[in-house]
Amino acid sequence: MGSVLTVRLEEELSRRLQELAAEKHANKSDLVREALQDYLDKEQSLSEIRGLASERFAEGKIGFDDLVQILGFEEAKTVAYYTDVAERSFDDGL
Amino acid sequence: MSRGVVADTSALLTLELVDLLDRIAFVDLATVGRVVSELEDLAGFDDEEAAAAERVLSRIDGGGIEVFSIQATETMEALVSNRVQPAEAACLQACRESKAEVLVTDDARAIAGLRDEAMAHGIRLRISVAVIVESRKRGELSTTQARRLVDEIIEARGWEGGVLEVLARRHLDR
Numbered sequence: 001m002g003s004v005l006t007v008r009l010e011e012e013l014s015r016r017l018q019e020l021a022a023e024k025h026a027n028k029s030d031l032v033r034e035a036l037q038d039y040l041d042k043e044q045s046l047s048e049i050r051g052l053a054s055e056r057f058a059e060g061k062i063g064f065d066d067l068v069q070i071l072g073f074e075e076a077k078t079v080a081y082y083t084d085v086a087e088r089s090f091d092d093g094l
Numbered sequence: 095m096s097r098g099v100v101a102d103t104s105a106l107l108t109l110e111l112v113d114l115l116d117r118i119a120f121v122d123l124a125t126v127g128r129v130v131s132e133l134e135d136l137a138g139f140d141d142e143e144a145a146a147a148e149r150v151l152s153r154i155d156g157g158g159i160e161v162f163s164i165q166a167t168e169t170m171e172a173l174v175s176n177r178v179q180p181a182e183a184a185c186l187q188a189c190r191e192s193k194a195e196v197l198v199t200d201d202a203r204a205i206a207g208l209r210d211e212a213m214a215h216g217i218r219l220r221i222s223v224a225v226i227v228e229s230r231k232r233g234e235l236s237t238t239q240a241r242r243l244v245d246e247i248i249e250a251r252g253w254e255g256g257v258l259e260v261l262a263r264r265h266l267d268r
Contacts, residue, residue, distance in 0.1 A: 006135065006138060007135075008131070008135055010180065051255050051256055052255075054256055054257050055255060055256060055257065055259070055260055057257075058256075058257040058260035058261060059260050074206075077206055078177070078202050078203055078205075078206040079202070079257070081202075081205050081206045081209050082202035082205050082206070082221075082257060083257050083261075085205050085209075085219045085220065085221060086221050086223065086257055086258065086261050087261060088218075088220065088224075089220045089221045089223050089224035089227060090223060090224075090227055090261050090262075090264075090265040090266075091227075091265070092224070092227070093220075093224050093225075093227035093228030093229075093230075093231050094099060094121065094196050094198075094218075094220055094224045094225065094227075094228045
């Protein structure tokens, strides 16, 4: 017996889920389970690579362009902005 | 000097997990109603994060953390994306409406999504470690204590081998 997870969905997301379920003649829970499984598989595969690349970037061993090559632009931007904010937090406090 | 700081769910949880919310008397700490809803959702699970969410909710009930009720605006809605959740957008809006100078979040994706808007309004984005650094600057924590607390955050949040460890080594291992 699996566990039950309650998730609050925004109206738009809920509407899209409802529409897809109707279109596919599928149960909404099954679709959410399938989407979550796909997402977790992908994220777990990427997690190690992302962690290592972020660490090397924060160490200054690779630059932003290298990060983009490894993670893609959006993910690289996320790492770069987080690193910048973290650096400021360590430098200045609040 | 007391100053306004708005914290989102991720930051409140981090600070609670390492007992830092008791050390933050030097700021006026606030959050938003949508964060309270997120905490209530999280408190329904059965793990350490759920217990921390429950404790944060108790602090809120006790008046230790002010809660702003933020009405959705077009600007706020425009910020919501696959990176920025409504609660985080509301936190930024709360900073604007309350003139709080700092928004604390540990969510990397939210930081990326909120950065430009925060900068445009002179709001500083910080991660929860900034509270430790601030306490150290005020002489309330030694460097060793600060380092230990950062390590506790890394362990509690499962952030081993990432940016925080690198920066902690650079800034606190002297």
